[in-house]
Amino acid sequence: MKILFVTPEIHPLAKTGGLGDVSRSLPLALRKAGLDVRVLLPGYRSVMARIGAAQTVCTLDALAPIWSPARLLEARLPETDLPLWVVDCPTLYDRPGTPYQDPDGRDWDDNALRFGFLCHVAAWLGAAPAPLSWSPDTVHCNDWQAGLVPALLRLRGGRARSVTTIHNLAFQGNFDPLWVSRLGLPTESFHMHGLEFYGRLSFLKAGITYADRITTVSPRYAREIQTPEFGCGLDGLLRHRSDDLAGILNGIDDTWNPARDPVLPAPFDARRLVAGKNLNKAALQKSCRLEAGPDLPLAGLVSRLTYQKGIDLLLDALPELMALPLQLAVLGSGDADVERRLQEAARAYPGRMSVALDFDEPLSHRIIAGSDLFLMPSRFEPCGLAQMYAMTYGTPPVVRETGGLADTVVDCREDTLQTGQATGFTFREETPGALAATVRRAVATYGTRKSWRTLQKTGMRRDFSWKQAAVHYVDIYRALAPAV
Ligand code: ADP
Ligand code: GLC
Secondary structure, eight states: OEEEEEOSOBTTTBOSSHHHHHHHHHHHHHHHTTOEEEEEEEOOHHHHHHSOSOEEEEEOTTTOGGGOSOEEEEEEOTTSOOEEEEEEOHHHHOOSSOSSBOTTSOBOTTHHHHHHHHHHHHHHHTOSSOSSSSOOSEEEEESGGGTHHHHHHHHHTOSSEEEEEESOTTOOOEEOTHHHHHTTOOGGGOSTTTTEETTEEEHHHHHHHHOSEEEESOHHHHHHTTSTTTSTTOHHHHHHTGGGEEEOOOOOOTTSOGGGOTTSSSOOOGGGHHHHHHHHHHHHHHHTTOOOOSSSOEEEEEEEESGGGTHHHHHHHHHHHHTSSOEEEEEEEEOHHHHHHHHHHHHHSTTTEEEEESOOHHHHHHHHHHOSEEEEOOSOOSSOSHHHHHHHTTOOEEEESSHHHHHHOOBOOHHHHHTTOOOBEEEOSOSHHHHHHHHHHHHHHHTSHHHHHHHHHHHHHSOOOSHHHHHHHHHHHHHSOOOO
16 A cells, blocks of 8 residues: 655654654554555755755646746655655745744744645645556645645545544644635635635645545544534534544654663663663753752653643642642743743742753653653643653653543552552643642652552553554555545
8 A cells, every 4th residue: 555644744854743753653653564655745944954865756847837946855764764755845945943933933924835835746646647656545644734635636536545634623724715726726615615614725624624534643532623622613524524533542653762762861661760760860950950859759841832731720830839849840832921931930949940942852852751750731632742752751741631641641549550550640620720739649659659660660561652553544544445
Protein backbone atom coordinates (compact mmCIF):
# COMPACT_ATOMS: atom_id res chain seq x y z
CA MET A 1 0.00 0.00 0.00
CA LYS A 2 1.23 3.42 -0.93
CA ILE A 3 0.41 6.22 1.49
CA LEU A 4 1.07 9.93 1.09
CA PHE A 5 1.17 11.47 4.57
CA VAL A 6 0.51 15.22 4.32
CA THR A 7 1.56 17.36 7.26
CA PRO A 8 2.56 20.93 8.09
CA GLU A 9 5.24 19.84 10.58
CA ILE A 10 7.74 17.07 11.25
CA HIS A 11 10.33 16.68 14.00
CA PRO A 12 13.22 17.62 13.84
CA LEU A 13 12.77 19.86 10.78
CA ALA A 14 9.73 21.92 11.82
CA LYS A 15 7.79 21.46 15.05
CA THR A 16 5.43 23.56 17.13
CA GLY A 17 3.78 20.73 19.10
CA GLY A 18 2.79 17.09 19.15
CA LEU A 19 1.86 16.94 15.46
CA GLY A 20 5.57 17.33 14.66
CA ASP A 21 6.37 14.24 16.73
CA VAL A 22 3.49 12.19 15.32
CA SER A 23 4.38 13.09 11.72
CA ARG A 24 7.75 11.50 12.25
CA SER A 25 6.92 8.53 14.43
CA LEU A 26 3.69 7.32 12.82
CA PRO A 27 5.06 7.14 9.24
CA LEU A 28 8.16 5.36 10.59
CA ALA A 29 5.91 2.85 12.38
CA LEU A 30 3.84 2.36 9.21
CA ARG A 31 6.98 1.72 7.19
CA LYS A 32 7.99 -0.88 9.78
CA ALA A 33 4.59 -2.49 9.18
CA GLY A 34 5.55 -2.82 5.50
CA LEU A 35 3.76 0.17 3.97
CA ASP A 36 5.30 2.46 1.36
CA VAL A 37 4.84 5.83 3.07
CA ARG A 38 6.06 9.21 1.88
CA VAL A 39 5.62 12.43 3.82
CA LEU A 40 4.64 15.59 1.96
CA LEU A 41 5.42 18.90 3.68
CA PRO A 42 6.20 22.54 2.87
CA GLY A 43 9.81 23.53 2.30
CA TYR A 44 10.06 26.05 5.14
CA ARG A 45 13.43 27.72 5.65
CA SER A 46 14.23 25.32 8.53
CA VAL A 47 13.40 22.34 6.32
CA MET A 48 15.45 23.48 3.33
CA ALA A 49 18.43 24.20 5.59
CA ARG A 50 18.51 20.64 6.95
CA ILE A 51 17.47 18.24 4.22
CA GLY A 52 20.87 18.30 2.56
CA ALA A 53 21.14 16.56 -0.80
CA ALA A 54 17.62 16.64 -2.20
CA GLN A 55 16.68 15.50 -5.68
CA THR A 56 14.17 17.28 -7.85
CA VAL A 57 11.20 15.02 -8.54
CA CYS A 58 9.47 17.49 -10.87
CA THR A 59 8.54 21.13 -11.20
CA LEU A 60 5.10 22.16 -9.98
CA ASP A 61 4.66 25.02 -12.42
CA ALA A 62 1.80 23.21 -14.12
CA LEU A 63 -0.39 23.63 -11.02
CA ALA A 64 -0.87 27.40 -11.19
CA PRO A 65 1.21 30.31 -12.35
CA ILE A 66 0.80 32.37 -9.13
CA TRP A 67 2.59 29.64 -7.21
CA SER A 68 5.57 29.42 -9.50
CA PRO A 69 8.37 28.83 -9.29
CA ALA A 70 7.85 25.67 -7.30
CA ARG A 71 9.42 22.23 -7.30
CA LEU A 72 8.84 18.92 -5.62
CA LEU A 73 12.02 17.65 -3.96
CA GLU A 74 12.80 14.23 -2.55
CA ALA A 75 14.94 13.82 0.56
CA ARG A 76 15.17 11.65 3.66
CA LEU A 77 14.29 12.67 7.19
CA PRO A 78 17.69 13.11 8.90
CA GLU A 79 18.97 9.90 10.53
CA THR A 80 16.11 7.81 9.15
CA ASP A 81 15.14 6.19 5.86
CA LEU A 82 11.79 8.02 5.78
CA PRO A 83 11.23 9.56 2.32
CA LEU A 84 10.16 13.19 2.35
CA TRP A 85 8.55 15.01 -0.52
CA VAL A 86 9.20 18.67 0.07
CA VAL A 87 7.26 21.42 -1.68
CA ASP A 88 9.92 23.99 -2.47
CA CYS A 89 8.19 27.30 -3.14
CA PRO A 90 10.34 30.13 -1.74
CA THR A 91 7.70 32.85 -2.16
CA LEU A 92 5.41 30.94 0.23
CA TYR A 93 7.75 29.17 2.61
CA ASP A 94 11.19 30.77 2.71
CA ARG A 95 10.55 33.04 5.71
CA PRO A 96 11.61 33.44 9.33
CA GLY A 97 9.18 32.52 12.13
CA THR A 98 7.23 29.31 12.77
CA PRO A 99 5.34 27.28 10.16
CA TYR A 100 2.23 29.36 10.84
CA GLN A 101 3.34 32.71 12.27
CA ASP A 102 5.76 35.54 11.69
CA PRO A 103 8.50 36.25 14.25
CA ASP A 104 6.07 38.54 16.17
CA GLY A 105 3.59 35.72 16.65
CA ARG A 106 1.02 36.88 14.07
CA ASP A 107 -0.47 34.32 11.67
CA TRP A 108 0.90 34.81 8.15
CA ASP A 109 -1.85 36.60 6.24
CA ASP A 110 -1.45 34.28 3.26
CA ASN A 111 -1.80 31.03 5.21
CA ALA A 112 -4.78 30.08 3.03
CA LEU A 113 -2.48 30.24 0.03
CA ARG A 114 0.50 28.60 1.77
CA PHE A 115 -1.47 25.55 2.86
CA GLY A 116 -3.89 25.68 -0.06
CA PHE A 117 -0.90 25.09 -2.28
CA LEU A 118 0.26 22.15 -0.16
CA CYS A 119 -3.24 20.67 -0.60
CA HIS A 120 -3.17 21.21 -4.37
CA VAL A 121 0.15 19.40 -4.67
CA ALA A 122 -1.16 16.46 -2.61
CA ALA A 123 -4.39 16.23 -4.60
CA TRP A 124 -2.46 16.43 -7.89
CA LEU A 125 -0.26 13.51 -6.75
CA GLY A 126 -3.41 11.50 -6.00
CA ALA A 127 -5.23 12.52 -9.18
CA ALA A 128 -6.47 10.32 -11.97
CA PRO A 129 -4.59 9.86 -14.20
CA ALA A 130 -1.53 9.76 -11.92
CA PRO A 131 0.98 12.47 -12.82
CA LEU A 132 4.03 10.55 -11.52
CA SER A 133 5.12 6.92 -11.51
CA TRP A 134 4.68 6.75 -7.69
CA SER A 135 1.10 7.52 -6.84
CA PRO A 136 -0.62 7.04 -3.51
CA ASP A 137 -3.52 4.67 -2.85
CA THR A 138 -4.48 6.83 0.12
CA VAL A 139 -3.63 10.39 1.06
CA HIS A 140 -3.50 10.73 4.85
CA CYS A 141 -4.26 14.38 5.69
CA ASN A 142 -3.31 15.88 9.04
CA ASP A 143 -5.15 18.84 10.57
CA TRP A 144 -6.66 21.82 8.77
CA GLN A 145 -3.52 22.54 6.79
CA ALA A 146 -4.23 19.43 4.69
CA GLY A 147 -8.02 19.77 4.86
CA LEU A 148 -8.63 20.76 1.25
CA VAL A 149 -7.06 17.55 -0.10
CA PRO A 150 -10.14 15.33 0.41
CA ALA A 151 -12.32 18.07 -1.12
CA LEU A 152 -10.09 18.43 -4.18
CA LEU A 153 -9.86 14.66 -4.64
CA ARG A 154 -13.62 14.21 -4.32
CA LEU A 155 -14.75 17.22 -6.29
CA ARG A 156 -12.30 16.68 -9.12
CA GLY A 157 -12.49 12.90 -9.26
CA GLY A 158 -9.11 11.86 -7.86
CA ARG A 159 -7.84 8.30 -7.89
CA ALA A 160 -6.58 8.18 -4.31
CA ARG A 161 -8.76 7.75 -1.22
CA SER A 162 -8.39 10.09 1.73
CA VAL A 163 -8.19 9.97 5.52
CA THR A 164 -8.40 13.12 7.63
CA THR A 165 -6.82 13.02 11.08
CA ILE A 166 -7.96 15.67 13.54
CA HIS A 167 -5.15 16.49 15.95
CA ASN A 168 -6.97 19.52 17.30
CA LEU A 169 -10.49 20.56 16.37
CA ALA A 170 -9.92 24.05 17.77
CA PHE A 171 -7.67 24.97 14.84
CA GLN A 172 -9.90 25.00 11.77
CA GLY A 173 -8.26 27.15 9.11
CA ASN A 174 -11.30 29.37 8.43
CA PHE A 175 -10.73 32.09 5.82
CA ASP A 176 -12.47 34.81 3.85
CA PRO A 177 -14.75 33.27 1.17
CA LEU A 178 -12.72 35.11 -1.50
CA TRP A 179 -10.25 32.26 -1.16
CA VAL A 180 -12.73 29.77 -2.64
CA SER A 181 -12.15 30.97 -6.19
CA ARG A 182 -8.58 32.10 -5.55
CA LEU A 183 -7.71 28.55 -4.55
CA GLY A 184 -9.46 27.10 -7.56
CA LEU A 185 -12.23 25.45 -5.54
CA PRO A 186 -15.64 24.94 -7.15
CA THR A 187 -17.83 27.85 -6.01
CA GLU A 188 -20.93 25.64 -6.19
CA SER A 189 -19.48 23.62 -3.28
CA PHE A 190 -19.42 26.67 -1.02
CA HIS A 191 -22.49 25.84 1.04
CA MET A 192 -23.22 24.48 4.50
CA HIS A 193 -22.93 20.85 3.39
CA GLY A 194 -19.62 21.54 1.70
CA LEU A 195 -16.79 24.00 2.21
CA GLU A 196 -18.67 26.74 4.04
CA PHE A 197 -18.62 27.26 7.83
CA TYR A 198 -20.44 30.32 9.19
CA GLY A 199 -19.84 32.24 5.98
CA ARG A 200 -16.15 31.35 5.73
CA LEU A 201 -14.11 28.82 3.82
CA SER A 202 -13.15 26.13 6.35
CA PHE A 203 -10.20 23.89 5.53
CA LEU A 204 -10.92 21.52 8.43
CA LYS A 205 -14.62 21.24 7.68
CA ALA A 206 -13.71 20.42 4.08
CA GLY A 207 -11.38 17.70 5.36
CA ILE A 208 -14.09 16.23 7.59
CA THR A 209 -16.86 16.49 5.00
CA TYR A 210 -15.08 14.96 2.04
CA ALA A 211 -12.62 12.44 3.56
CA ASP A 212 -13.42 8.75 3.12
CA ARG A 213 -12.48 8.17 6.75
CA ILE A 214 -11.86 10.45 9.71
CA THR A 215 -9.67 9.72 12.69
CA THR A 216 -8.68 11.58 15.78
CA VAL A 217 -5.94 10.91 18.26
CA SER A 218 -7.67 9.25 21.23
CA PRO A 219 -10.89 7.28 21.75
CA ARG A 220 -12.12 9.69 24.42
CA TYR A 221 -11.58 12.77 22.20
CA ALA A 222 -13.43 10.98 19.38
CA ARG A 223 -16.46 10.86 21.67
CA GLU A 224 -15.96 14.35 23.07
CA ILE A 225 -15.86 16.11 19.70
CA GLN A 226 -19.32 14.80 18.93
CA THR A 227 -20.70 16.93 21.79
CA PRO A 228 -21.40 20.68 21.73
CA GLU A 229 -18.96 21.20 24.62
CA PHE A 230 -15.91 20.02 22.65
CA GLY A 231 -17.23 20.13 19.08
CA CYS A 232 -16.14 23.70 18.23
CA GLY A 233 -19.27 24.04 16.08
CA LEU A 234 -18.47 20.88 14.09
CA ASP A 235 -20.06 18.36 16.46
CA GLY A 236 -23.18 18.03 14.29
CA LEU A 237 -21.12 17.15 11.23
CA LEU A 238 -18.99 14.75 13.27
CA ARG A 239 -22.08 13.00 14.65
CA HIS A 240 -23.36 12.76 11.09
CA ARG A 241 -20.09 11.08 10.08
CA SER A 242 -19.69 9.01 13.25
CA ASP A 243 -19.72 5.69 11.35
CA ASP A 244 -16.55 6.80 9.58
CA LEU A 245 -14.87 8.31 12.64
CA ALA A 246 -12.33 6.43 14.81
CA GLY A 247 -10.27 7.49 17.82
CA ILE A 248 -6.78 5.97 17.66
CA LEU A 249 -4.43 6.74 20.52
CA ASN A 250 -1.07 8.17 19.46
CA GLY A 251 2.11 6.37 20.40
CA ILE A 252 5.60 7.57 21.15
CA ASP A 253 8.90 6.42 19.67
CA ASP A 254 12.49 5.95 20.67
CA THR A 255 13.23 9.68 20.45
CA TRP A 256 11.88 9.59 24.01
CA ASN A 257 13.78 6.84 25.79
CA PRO A 258 15.45 7.79 29.10
CA ALA A 259 18.07 5.06 28.72
CA ARG A 260 19.25 6.37 25.36
CA ASP A 261 18.52 10.08 25.48
CA PRO A 262 21.65 11.92 24.36
CA VAL A 263 20.65 15.28 25.88
CA LEU A 264 20.26 13.97 29.45
CA PRO A 265 23.11 14.59 31.89
CA ALA A 266 22.50 11.05 33.19
CA PRO A 267 20.54 8.55 31.07
CA PHE A 268 18.68 6.03 33.24
CA ASP A 269 16.19 3.19 33.24
CA ALA A 270 13.88 1.53 35.76
CA ARG A 271 16.77 -0.39 37.34
CA ARG A 272 18.89 2.72 37.90
CA LEU A 273 15.92 4.87 38.68
CA VAL A 274 16.71 6.62 41.95
CA ALA A 275 20.34 7.47 41.20
CA GLY A 276 19.49 8.45 37.60
CA LYS A 277 16.58 10.68 38.52
CA ASN A 278 18.60 12.35 41.29
CA LEU A 279 21.44 13.25 38.93
CA ASN A 280 19.04 14.69 36.34
CA LYS A 281 17.16 16.57 39.04
CA ALA A 282 20.31 18.08 40.54
CA ALA A 283 21.48 19.22 37.09
CA LEU A 284 18.07 20.70 36.33
CA GLN A 285 17.88 22.55 39.65
CA LYS A 286 21.30 24.00 38.94
CA SER A 287 20.61 25.07 35.37
CA CYS A 288 17.22 26.56 36.29
CA ARG A 289 18.63 28.30 39.38
CA LEU A 290 16.33 26.39 41.73
CA GLU A 291 17.51 25.64 45.24
CA ALA A 292 19.44 22.38 45.35
CA GLY A 293 17.86 19.48 47.19
CA PRO A 294 16.99 15.91 46.23
CA ASP A 295 14.01 15.62 48.58
CA LEU A 296 11.98 18.67 47.68
CA PRO A 297 9.48 17.57 45.00
CA LEU A 298 10.04 19.30 41.68
CA ALA A 299 7.12 19.71 39.27
CA GLY A 300 7.82 20.31 35.56
CA LEU A 301 5.65 21.84 32.88
CA VAL A 302 6.49 21.91 29.15
CA SER A 303 3.76 23.32 26.99
CA ARG A 304 2.39 25.65 24.39
CA LEU A 305 1.05 28.50 26.52
CA THR A 306 -2.54 28.67 25.29
CA TYR A 307 -6.05 28.57 26.71
CA GLN A 308 -6.24 24.86 25.83
CA LYS A 309 -3.44 23.98 28.21
CA GLY A 310 -5.03 25.55 31.32
CA ILE A 311 -1.87 27.42 32.34
CA ASP A 312 -4.09 30.12 33.87
CA LEU A 313 -5.44 27.45 36.25
CA LEU A 314 -1.87 26.82 37.34
CA LEU A 315 -1.18 30.55 37.75
CA ASP A 316 -4.30 30.98 39.85
CA ALA A 317 -3.36 27.95 41.96
CA LEU A 318 0.18 29.20 42.62
CA PRO A 319 -0.40 30.64 46.11
CA GLU A 320 -1.73 27.24 47.22
CA LEU A 321 0.98 25.31 45.37
CA MET A 322 3.78 27.42 46.74
CA ALA A 323 2.49 26.81 50.26
CA LEU A 324 3.51 23.17 49.67
CA PRO A 325 7.06 21.88 49.77
CA LEU A 326 7.36 22.15 45.97
CA GLN A 327 9.50 23.58 43.19
CA LEU A 328 8.31 24.37 39.69
CA ALA A 329 10.24 24.38 36.39
CA VAL A 330 8.28 25.79 33.43
CA LEU A 331 9.21 25.79 29.74
CA GLY A 332 6.78 27.21 27.21
CA SER A 333 5.88 29.84 24.71
CA GLY A 334 2.63 31.28 23.45
CA ASP A 335 0.07 33.82 24.67
CA ALA A 336 1.73 37.10 25.65
CA ASP A 337 -0.45 37.53 28.73
CA VAL A 338 0.32 34.05 30.08
CA GLU A 339 4.03 34.60 29.40
CA ARG A 340 3.95 37.87 31.35
CA ARG A 341 2.12 36.32 34.30
CA LEU A 342 4.57 33.41 34.42
CA GLN A 343 7.53 35.75 34.44
CA GLU A 344 6.03 37.76 37.30
CA ALA A 345 5.43 34.54 39.23
CA ALA A 346 9.04 33.42 38.74
CA ARG A 347 10.18 36.76 40.17
CA ALA A 348 7.83 36.34 43.14
CA TYR A 349 9.22 32.87 44.00
CA PRO A 350 12.99 33.00 43.41
CA GLY A 351 14.70 29.64 43.87
CA ARG A 352 11.30 27.92 43.93
CA MET A 353 10.01 28.56 40.43
CA SER A 354 11.85 28.94 37.12
CA VAL A 355 10.36 29.99 33.79
CA ALA A 356 11.96 29.68 30.34
CA LEU A 357 9.88 31.36 27.65
CA ASP A 358 11.26 29.54 24.67
CA PHE A 359 10.84 26.53 22.42
CA ASP A 360 13.80 24.40 23.43
CA GLU A 361 13.77 20.70 22.53
CA PRO A 362 16.79 19.59 24.66
CA LEU A 363 15.52 21.52 27.70
CA SER A 364 12.10 19.86 27.31
CA HIS A 365 13.80 16.45 27.68
CA ARG A 366 15.83 17.60 30.68
CA ILE A 367 12.77 19.00 32.47
CA ILE A 368 10.75 15.84 31.88
CA ALA A 369 13.67 13.69 33.09
CA GLY A 370 14.71 15.84 36.06
CA SER A 371 11.26 16.54 37.50
CA ASP A 372 9.42 14.40 40.02
CA LEU A 373 5.95 15.36 38.78
CA PHE A 374 4.69 16.65 35.45
CA LEU A 375 1.77 19.11 35.23
CA MET A 376 -0.79 19.10 32.41
CA PRO A 377 -4.00 20.81 33.57
CA SER A 378 -5.45 21.00 30.02
CA ARG A 379 -9.01 22.19 29.44
CA PHE A 380 -9.14 19.81 26.49
CA GLU A 381 -6.47 17.52 25.11
CA PRO A 382 -6.97 15.53 21.89
CA CYS A 383 -4.23 13.11 22.90
CA GLY A 384 -1.27 14.73 24.57
CA LEU A 385 2.18 13.27 24.16
CA ALA A 386 3.99 15.07 26.96
CA GLN A 387 2.22 13.05 29.70
CA MET A 388 3.31 9.84 27.96
CA TYR A 389 6.88 11.10 27.77
CA ALA A 390 6.66 11.95 31.47
CA MET A 391 5.44 8.47 32.46
CA THR A 392 8.17 6.90 30.35
CA TYR A 393 10.74 9.05 32.18
CA GLY A 394 9.51 8.04 35.65
CA THR A 395 7.77 11.39 36.20
CA PRO A 396 4.14 10.77 37.21
CA PRO A 397 1.85 13.34 35.60
CA VAL A 398 -0.89 15.41 37.21
CA VAL A 399 -3.54 15.84 34.52
CA ARG A 400 -7.11 16.94 33.96
CA GLU A 401 -9.34 14.03 33.11
CA THR A 402 -10.06 14.91 29.50
CA GLY A 403 -9.36 13.52 26.02
CA GLY A 404 -6.18 11.52 25.67
CA LEU A 405 -5.11 12.44 29.20
CA ALA A 406 -8.07 10.47 30.54
CA ASP A 407 -7.20 7.59 28.19
CA THR A 408 -3.55 7.35 29.24
CA VAL A 409 -3.23 8.26 32.93
CA VAL A 410 -4.63 6.05 35.72
CA ASP A 411 -5.34 7.99 38.89
CA CYS A 412 -3.39 6.97 41.98
CA ARG A 413 -5.76 5.66 44.63
CA GLU A 414 -5.26 2.96 47.20
CA ASP A 415 -6.84 0.29 44.96
CA THR A 416 -5.13 1.31 41.69
CA LEU A 417 -1.79 1.54 43.44
CA GLN A 418 -2.20 -1.91 44.97
CA THR A 419 -3.24 -3.51 41.71
CA GLY A 420 -0.26 -1.91 39.95
CA GLN A 421 -2.34 0.23 37.61
CA ALA A 422 -1.81 3.76 38.91
CA THR A 423 0.46 5.95 36.80
CA GLY A 424 -0.35 9.53 37.87
CA PHE A 425 -2.97 11.85 39.33
CA THR A 426 -6.14 13.05 37.67
CA PHE A 427 -8.80 15.65 38.45
CA ARG A 428 -12.06 16.55 36.80
CA GLU A 429 -13.11 20.07 37.77
CA GLU A 430 -11.69 22.87 35.66
CA THR A 431 -10.63 24.96 38.68
CA PRO A 432 -7.39 26.10 40.34
CA GLY A 433 -8.65 24.51 43.57
CA ALA A 434 -9.01 21.06 41.98
CA LEU A 435 -5.53 21.32 40.48
CA ALA A 436 -4.01 22.42 43.80
CA ALA A 437 -5.78 19.63 45.71
CA THR A 438 -4.46 17.06 43.26
CA VAL A 439 -0.89 18.35 43.42
CA ARG A 440 -1.22 18.22 47.21
CA ARG A 441 -2.25 14.56 46.89
CA ALA A 442 0.75 13.91 44.64
CA VAL A 443 3.15 15.61 47.05
CA ALA A 444 1.78 13.49 49.92
CA THR A 445 2.30 10.30 47.89
CA TYR A 446 5.82 11.46 47.01
CA GLY A 447 6.52 11.38 50.73
CA THR A 448 5.74 7.64 50.81
CA ARG A 449 8.78 6.37 48.95
CA LYS A 450 7.56 2.83 48.32
CA SER A 451 4.27 3.98 46.78
CA TRP A 452 6.12 6.55 44.70
CA ARG A 453 8.52 3.99 43.23
CA THR A 454 5.60 1.72 42.36
CA LEU A 455 3.88 4.60 40.62
CA GLN A 456 7.00 5.55 38.68
CA LYS A 457 7.79 2.02 37.62
CA THR A 458 4.24 1.28 36.50
CA GLY A 459 4.36 4.34 34.23
CA MET A 460 7.76 3.38 32.86
CA ARG A 461 6.52 -0.12 32.02
CA ARG A 462 3.43 1.03 30.13
CA ASP A 463 3.52 0.24 26.42
CA PHE A 464 3.00 3.54 24.62
CA SER A 465 4.58 2.28 21.41
CA TRP A 466 2.99 2.77 17.99
CA LYS A 467 2.50 -0.96 17.42
CA GLN A 468 -1.21 -1.09 18.16
CA ALA A 469 -2.06 2.22 16.54
CA ALA A 470 -0.19 1.30 13.36
CA VAL A 471 -2.38 -1.80 13.02
CA HIS A 472 -5.51 0.37 13.26
CA TYR A 473 -4.29 2.73 10.54
CA VAL A 474 -3.31 -0.20 8.30
CA ASP A 475 -6.83 -1.61 8.73
CA ILE A 476 -8.33 1.71 7.74
CA TYR A 477 -6.14 2.05 4.64
CA ARG A 478 -6.89 -1.55 3.69
CA ALA A 479 -10.64 -0.99 3.93
CA LEU A 480 -10.29 1.87 1.45
CA ALA A 481 -9.72 -0.10 -1.70
CA PRO A 482 -8.49 2.25 -4.43
CA ALA A 483 -11.29 3.89 -6.38
CA VAL A 484 -10.34 2.87 -9.91
P1 ADP B 1 0.34 19.84 21.74
O1 ADP B 1 0.58 19.14 20.46
O2 ADP B 1 -1.07 20.21 21.97
O3 ADP B 1 1.24 21.00 21.94
P2 ADP B 1 1.42 17.40 22.95
O4 ADP B 1 1.59 17.01 24.37
O5 ADP B 1 0.80 16.43 22.04
O6 ADP B 1 0.66 18.81 22.94
O7 ADP B 1 2.83 17.69 22.30
C1 ADP B 1 3.62 18.75 22.68
C2 ADP B 1 5.01 18.51 22.15
O8 ADP B 1 5.67 19.75 22.02
C3 ADP B 1 5.85 17.67 23.07
O9 ADP B 1 6.87 17.03 22.32
C4 ADP B 1 6.46 18.73 23.98
O10 ADP B 1 7.62 18.31 24.62
C5 ADP B 1 6.73 19.82 22.97
N1 ADP B 1 6.80 21.18 23.49
C6 ADP B 1 5.78 21.99 23.85
N2 ADP B 1 6.24 23.20 24.24
C7 ADP B 1 7.57 23.14 24.11
C8 ADP B 1 8.63 24.08 24.34
N3 ADP B 1 8.37 25.30 24.77
N4 ADP B 1 9.90 23.68 24.08
C9 ADP B 1 10.15 22.43 23.62
N5 ADP B 1 9.22 21.51 23.39
C10 ADP B 1 7.94 21.86 23.62
C1 GLC C 1 -2.43 18.33 18.91
C2 GLC C 1 -3.10 18.12 20.25
C3 GLC C 1 -2.39 17.12 21.14
C4 GLC C 1 -1.95 15.90 20.36
C5 GLC C 1 -1.12 16.32 19.15
C6 GLC C 1 -0.65 15.13 18.31
O1 GLC C 1 -1.46 19.31 18.94
O2 GLC C 1 -3.29 19.33 20.94
O3 GLC C 1 -3.25 16.73 22.19
O4 GLC C 1 -1.19 15.04 21.18
O5 GLC C 1 -1.88 17.15 18.33
O6 GLC C 1 -1.72 14.36 17.84
